Amino acid sequence: AAGVIQSPRHLIKEKRETATLKCYPIPRHDTVYWYQQGPGQDPQFLISFYEKMQSDKGSIPDRFSAQQFSDYHSELNMSSLELGDSALYFCASSLGPGGSKEKLFFGSGTQLSVL
Amino acid sequence: GNSVTQMEGPVTLSEEAFLTINCTYTATGYPSLFWYVQYPGEGLQLLLKATKADDKGSNKGFEATYRKETTSFHLEKGSVQVSDSAVYFCALVITGGGNKLTFGTGTQLKVEL
Numbered sequence A: 001a002a003g004v005i006q007s008p009r010h011l012i013k014e015k016r017e018t019a020t021l022k023c024y025p026i027p028r029h030d031t032v033y034w035y036q037q038g039p040g041q042d043p044q045f046l047i048s049f050y051e052k053m054q055s056d057k058g059s060i061p062d063r064f065s066a067q068q069f070s071d072y073h074s075e076l077n078m079s080s081l082e083l084g085d086s087a088l089y090f091c092a093s094s095l096g097p098g099g100s101k102e103k104l105f106f107g108s109g110t111q112l113s114v115l
Numbered sequence B: 001g002n003s004v005t006q007m008e009g010p011v012t013l014s015e016e017a018f019l020t021i022n023c024t025y026t027a028t029g030y031p032s033l034f035w036y037v038q039y040p041g042e043g044l045q046l047l048l049k050a051t052k053a054d055d056k057g058s059n060k061g062f063e064a065t066y067r068k069e070t071t072s073f074h075l076e077k078g079s080v081q082v083s084d085s086a087v088y089f090c091a092l093v094i095t096g097g098g099n100k101l102t103f104g105t106g107t108q109l110k111v112e113l
Helices: none
Strands: A005-007 A010-013 A019-024 A031-037 A044-050 A052-056 A064-068 A074-078 A089-096 A112-115 B001-004 B009-012 B019-021 B025-026 B031-036 B042-049 B058-060 B064-065 B075-077 B087-096 B108-113
Touching: A005 A010, A010 A019, A019 A089, A019 A112, A019 B025, A031 A074, A044 A064, A044 A074, A044 B009, A112 B001, B001 B087, B009 B019, B019 B108, B025 B031, B031 B058, B042 B064
Parallel strands: A010 A112, B009 B108
Antiparallel strands: A005 A019, A019 A074, A031 A044, A031 A089, A044 A052, A064 A074, A089 A112, B001 B025, B019 B075, B031 B042, B031 B087, B042 B058, B058 B064, B064 B075, B087 B108
């Protein structure tokens, strides 16, 4: 069965550069979530989209932006990268945005290293 | 606010030992509770969940019971295997709050022969 696909798997950037992370949800899933997991940290919710509209916002820095496209894939754009942005970025998808009964499916993540 | 507290790891056990990973929570609303597992190099996978008090979630020999009186959701397994070695995250979602998860810090489990 198709899962959540994230690309790239690994990304190395230098300070002040920009990065774009992509997430392709499970087919027919219309909701996408982004999480950031720093080294040895718990995943922190960044932002979510439902039907191409932002549905919720967490601890996402102003330097970051994201959007969901008509095919429901999402991109996380990160500018003016800082060393502290080095983390594993997870994307998750679900069918519908609401309710704890909806199961969330996670991708394998993009490991971003900022040098 | 909402928060999840897990016991710190790493937890090192011998194969076939009994496992308990403690998890307690605070929540502003009525939460559903989850355990996620993260194997090396992989994404988070839902292990089990419970959506109301006294519910027991179970999967692959793991169990956790939603205890409202103690605000806990401890993970247990009667006999661990080497293949259970992973990081385990306790998490909650507030009912009506979408799927925005609040995670604990994770507990690394190492199972040795």
